[in-house]
Amino acid sequence: MVGELRPGEMVLAGIAEPDGPRLHFIGSIRSPWGPEDCPKNIGRAREAGMGARVELDPAFAPALAGLTVGQPVILLYWMDRARRDLLVQAPRHVEAPRGTFALRSPNRPNTISQATVRITTLDPVQGVIGIDAIDCFDGTPLVDIKPWLETVDMPPDSAAD
Amino acid sequence: MVGELRPGEMVLAGIAEPDGPRLHFIGSIRSPWGPEDCPKNIGRAREAGMGARVELDPAFAPALAGLTVGQPVILLYWMDRARRDLLVQAPRHVEAPRGTFALRSPNRPNTISQATVRITTLDPVQGVIGIDAIDCFDGTPLVDIKPWLETVDMPPDSAAD
Numbered sequence: 001m002v003g004e005l006r007p008g009e010m011v012l013a014g015i016a017e018p019d020g021p022r023l024h025f026i027g028s029i030r031s032p033w034g035p036e037d038c039p040k041n042i043g044r045a046r047e048a049g050m051g052a053r054v055e056l057d058p059a060f061a062p063a064l065a066g067l068t069v070g071q072p073v074i075l076l077y078w079m080d081r082a083r084r085d086l087l088v089q090a091p092r093h094v095e096a097p098r099g100t101f102a103l104r105s106p107n108r109p110n111t112i113s114q115a116t117v118r119i120t121t122l123d124p125v126q127g128v129i130g131i132d133a134i135d136c137f138d139g140t141p142l143v144d145i146k147p148w149l150e151t152v153d154m155p156p157d158s159a160a161d
Numbered sequence: 162m163v164g165e166l167r168p169g170e171m172v173l174a175g176i177a178e179p180d181g182p183r184l185h186f187i188g189s190i191r192s193p194w195g196p197e198d199c200p201k202n203i204g205r206a207r208e209a210g211m212g213a214r215v216e217l218d219p220a221f222a223p224a225l226a227g228l229t230v231g232q233p234v235i236l237l238y239w240m241d242r243a244r245r246d247l248l249v250q251a252p253r254h255v256e257a258p259r260g261t262f263a264l265r266s267p268n269r270p271n272t273i274s275q276a277t278v279r280i281t282t283l284d285p286v287q288g289v290i291g292i293d294a295i296d297c298f299d300g301t302p303l304v305d306i307k308p309w310l311e312t313v314d315m316p317p318d319s320a321a322d
Binding site: 010012015016017018019020021022023024025026041042043046059060062063064065066067072073074076078080084087088097098099100101102103104108109110112114115116117118132133141143144145146147148149151152153154155156157 | 245
C-alpha cells in the first residue's frame with residue numbers, strides 16, 4: 001500500500017502485528033452511505049438530512065436500559081477499510097501534511113472513529129436505535145455506545161477552542 | 162466472576178471469545194493514581210489538581226505533528242482490569258441498576274474509556290504529552306489521541322442536555 005502515499009505522507013516502517021486485546025463487535029451501523037457518496041464528516045451527514053440506525057447484536061439489547069429518545073450518545077465504530085500504518089497524512093482538505101493524532105481521519109493505528117449523535121427512536125427489545133445522522137458506510141462494525149455527558153465530554157476550562 | 166455480581170446486575174451468558182481485530186497500544190498514560198485513590202471521574206481528577214502525561218511509543222511520535230499546547234484532545238484508553246461481560250450494572254452512585262450503554266463505567270464489552278483533556282506540554286520528539294488531568298490508573302494502555310472538534314464532538318441541535 002506504500003505506493004498509494006501522497007507527497008509528505010509517512011508510514012510506520014516495520015510496524016508489528018497488533019498484539020493487544022481483540023475487539024468484540026456489538027452490532028453494526030446501518031447508514032444510507034457507501035464508498036461513492038459517504039459524507040466527509042458528521043456535519044455534512046447532518047446537512048444531508050438522512051437518519052441512520054444502530055442494530056445491536058440482540059444479546060446486548062439489555063445493555064440499553066436507561067437510554068432515552070432525545071439523548072446524545074457517543075458511538076465508537078471500527079473503520080474496517082482504513083489504514084493502520086499512516087503516521088503523517090495529507091488529506092485533501094488540509095493545506096499541509098499533518099500527524100495522524102492531529103486529524104480525525106479514519107486512518108490511524110486503531111481505526112476507531114467516533115461521533116456524537118442524538119437518539120431519535122429506541123427499541124430496547126430488538127436492540128435497534130434510530131440516530132439523527134452518521135458519516136460512515138452502511139454495515140460499519142460498532143464497538144461501543146456511551147452516554148454523552150457535559151461534565152466529561154466538554155474540554156476543561158473553556159469550550160471556546 | 163458471577164459471584165461478585167451486585168443485586169440487579171446481569172451478565173451476558175455464553176459470551177463468545179472476542180474475535181474482532183486486535184488493538185495496537187500506542188503508548189501508556191502516566192497518572193498519579195492507583196486502585197486505592199483513583200478518582201471516580203474526570204471532574205474529580207481535575208479537582209485534585211494533579212496533572213498527568215501520555216508517553217507514546219517513540220515510533221508514533223511523528224503522528225503528533227500539528228497538535229499544540231492548549232488544545233483539547235480526546236484520549237481513548239483500554240481499561241485492562243475491567244469486565245467485558247456485564248450487560249446491566251449497579252454502580253454505587255446510581256439509584257437503580259442500569260444498562261452498560263447508559264453508563265460510563267469501564268466495565269463494557271470493549272473496555273475503552275475516553276476523556277477530553279487539555280494539552281499542557283508537548284514534546285513531539287520524545288512523544289510525551291502533558292495533560293491537565295486524567296481518571297485512570299498509572300500505566301493504562303493508550304488506544305488513540307484525537308483532536309476535540311466542536312463541530313464533531315458537540316451533540317447536534319443543542320448542548321443543553
